[in-house]
Amino acid sequence: MTRKRTYWVPNSSGGLVNHGIDIGDDMVSGLIYKTYTLQDGPWSQQERNPEAPGRAAVPPWGKYDAALRTMIPFRPKPRFPAPQPLDNAGLFSYLTVSWLTPLMIQSLRSRLDENTIPPLSVHDASDKNVQRLHRLWEEEVSRRGIEKASVLLVMLRFQRTRLIFDALLGICFCIASVLGPILIIPKILEYSEEQLGNVVHGVGLCFALFLSECVKSLSFSSSWIINQRTAIRFRAAVSSFAFEKLIQFKSVIHITSGEAISFFTGDVNYLFEGVCYGPLVLITCASLVICSISSYFIIGYTAFIAILCYLLVFPLEVFMTRMAVKAQHHTSEVSDQRIRVTSEVLTCIKLIKMYTWEKPFAKIIEDLRRKERKLLEKCGLVQSLTSITLFIIPTVATAVWVLIHTSLKLKLTASMAFSMLASLNLLRLSVFFVPIAVKGLTNSKSAVMRFKKFFLQESPVFYVQTLQDPSKALVFEEATLSWQQTCPGIVNGALELERNGHASEGMTRPRDALGPEEEGNSLGPELHKINLVVSKGMMLGVCGNTGSGKSSLLSAILEEMHLLEGSVGVQGSLAYVPQQAWIVSGNIRENILMGGAYDKARYLQVLHCCSLNRDLELLPFGDMTEIGERGLNLSGGQKQRISLARAVYSDRQIYLLDDPLSAVDAHVGKHIFEECIKKTLRGKTVVLVTHQLQYLEFCGQIILLENGKICENGTHSELMQKKGKYAQLIQKMHKEATSCRSISSHRRRRWKKAP
Known part of the structure; x- marks a missing residue:
């Protein structure tokens, strides 16, 4: 062992x-x-x-x-x-x-x-750094307000201490770079011209030159290490912060999926480059100042001619780098468009093949790819010109300085020329730093603007409370909820006047108010003044016309809406079955277990109650069959039953079922209701949203929603005795069923009489 x-x-x-x-x-x-x-x-x-x-x-x-x-x-x-x-x-x-x-x-x-x-x-882990980034942003908002808060200042504060150390190391690098050309190299050249020089003195000068070069290399490498590690921390913090924000959002309306993917694949790397390469500007400025001073002491005022040549290079490099960055941004926009179109085509590939639309869609993608390739070629050309400039200009600057200095018939010895060239090597290195730093800062600037979309979004308020009464599972008390945060004033009596077609004079309409489902531009909230108590272990049936707020009621329990008034309480864990089944890539068993432990007896029971055994027999590898991305190989009913099986297998206390029987036929729907909802989920709290009204009589409590309000509430027998809207719906259902049966029997009789 x-x-x-x-x-x-x-x-x-x-x-x-x-x-x-x-x-x-x-x-x-x-x-x-x-x-x-x-x-x-x-x-x-x-x-x-x-x-x-x-x-x-x-x-x-x-x-x-x-x-x-x-x-x-x-x-x-x-x-x-x-x-x-x-x-x-x-x-x-x-x-x-x-x-x-x-x-x-x-x-x-x-x-x-x-x-x-x-x-x-x-x-370096994301947990610690994202907390620090979040704290710095909150301090910036509290000091300057949400509108004037600067993400750039937050970035600078995030790396403030390391930036100071980086600046000190950059200055040390520049000083060590010119220390040898100014002091040590001339002494070595003088020593080489002496006939009887002291050997110890010569070795000491060589050792001093070696030590200065070591300090220069150590300073630069240390600065690079600090910048890189700071960039790693900042990238981890930004990625985690953006991901946490995306997870917290109740609706993603301010950013598209393509922008989110581009942020995590591109913008995060741009921010890394900005933090890692941006401080090279400090080294460039320090080297320019120190090199100018040292060159003046070595050669005189003609040294500024070479410095001027280098200064003319910097704007040219900045211009060409910004041109390359602009072309790169245009390329990224076209790439986002191509990725989005390709994703849509792959999502609907079955429909596209059925209608033989492959060639038109392929032409669209090819045109976008051709445009993207031309932009990439333009970026490559600009980058090639920048690289050529980096290698040519230092030689041109040196040649111009030598020609002007000699034409003025000024003194120029081998020692002075060698020291001058050694001093200008620092500027030659700075010329290589400028495009890297400019590109990193320019890319990070645009990435910061996109990252601000995540920063400026307020974190959602978690309004669902934990009930203290163990006998109750769900409680709504005067709850008014909307999909967007609105002014509380819209839930007063003026809202009633608007819904009745009367608007009070002087009433101001909030811009961000979201109306009911059936009136997308109305002022009112989705759910208005909901009062509901569901006991533990009860089956609640929710019915109503399309757009009456049934799905919104489940979303309110899941804390996906904004609470304007009242309170919402939940006691117990939740399992949710949406109208549109969510299927992940993998096999059927993985979609049902979702990372949970495999219990064979319970697993087989779930397959039976969800009527999946027959479907698994038809598949080539049973429940281990790969079902493709988003369940492309499955029918709508199969995906819905897998989604239901996942919820049942999770063994939660409260089940939110949003019309789970809509995608299955009558026979399978009856089996699922009898074996799954009534038998397997017995003792669980079930909220059943359904248009299959024949199953509501088995619910312990029924509510009828209309325009986001609870119109009727009670048991099946109580609501039938009231003879209200619920009773009218049930009677209408029975009449339609009777007429369908009479038509079917009439058709059978005609078929029997036919010769």
Whole structure:
């Protein structure tokens, strides 16, 4: 049996704890990692200081705890190291990336896999960084307001400390770059001309030049490491924040699916490039200033001629880079359009093939692809011209400076020329930095504007309360709900006047009010003054005409609407079966289990009660048959029964069924109602929305909705005795059924009489 070492990670690493694990040939016991806040735990002091059990715990250094630990030049290996070696690295190990050496040696000895690669540092994980990004945005909104809040300032505050360190390292890089050409190289050239020079002095000069180059390389690489790690953290935070916002939205009307996909596939990388490459502008500016000063001291005022040539290059590079970025954005728009059309074609491919529309749709996609390819060629041409400029201009600037300097008959020795060229090498490197930095900042600017769509959307308010009374499952008290947030004033008496065709004078209509389903441009909410109490274990039947608010009632329970007045309470877990079945790519069993444990007896019972056994027998591999994307290989009734089976198998306390029998025939519908809804879900709270009125008499409570209001409420016998609208619907249903039976019998008699 192999036993792995047990680790206790300090609080600076975010609270990850490795408990230990025993791995044998036939058994694995123990836990690997568990998130726990050590400072609140009963063993925080004991485990944070295992060397000194009796000593009081040292107070934390705050949010810079891990950074200050990293600033220790040579940090000894801790007794209980963190799972990620980077969290144990000192300053020298961090800057030289020597903490990665043991992992490289391990990869040389044995192949790396998911079990041997150390986990991600908690400081780089999305959970910690998205909380910080969210906090910074809330502070920005509270300080400047939601309209004037700047995402750019939030980005700068997110990397403020690291940006300061990056600027200091950039200045150190520039100083070390010109230190050799100004001071050391001339001394070395003078020493080489001496006949009897001191060997120790010459070796010292060479060592000084070597040391300056090491400082230059170390400063630049450290700046690059800091920028890259900051960009990794920011990308993780932005991706998580945008994904959380999308999950929280009750309706996605402000952003299309193509924009969302493009954001996660393109804009997130643009933000990464902006944070990673944007600080190179600081190095470029610092190198321009320092190189100008050093060149002036080396050669005189003619050095500004070469500097001027480089200054003329920068606007040209910015112009060409912005042109390339503009073409790239146009290309991305065409790519989004092509992806959207392709997705629509693949979604409706069965219909397209039935009507033989393949060639027209293929021509549309080919035209978009041809346009996209031309734009890509334009981008490539502009980028090629930029690259050519980067290599030509430094040589041209040097040649122009030499010609002008010699034409003025100024002094130019080999030592001065060599030192000048060595000093201009810093500007040559800056010329390569400018297009990278400009491209990263320009792309990130447009990505920030799209990211602001996520930021400016307010998080939905969770209005469903947990009921304290265990005998009740659902409670609506004077609940008024809408699909959009509206002014509370629309739910007063003036709304009644509007619905009756009378508008009060001076009444102002809120712009964002959403009307009922049957009147998409009306002011009123979807559900108005709903009062409803559903006892635990009861079957509630919901009926009404199309657009009366039946599906909205289920959405209100699922917290997908906006509560304007009143309250909504729920007691228990929920399972929802929508009108349009949601099917994921995979086989039928995966769609029913949805990641849950496989219980064979319960699984077979669910298949029987949902009338899926006959369908599975017809499929080539039974419930293991791949059903394609969105269930393209299944009929509407099969998808609806799989969706119902998924809900039944989940074993929840409350079931919301939105017309589950609409896509099946009468025989299958009767089987599902008898075996599934009445038998398998006995004892569960069921809210059944249906147009099959013949099943309502088996419900313990029935409500009739009309224009978003509960028109009638009671049992089947009570509502029939009232002889109201519900009774009229039932009588109408019986008359239609009687007429259908008489027509069928008449047709059978005619067929029998036919010769």
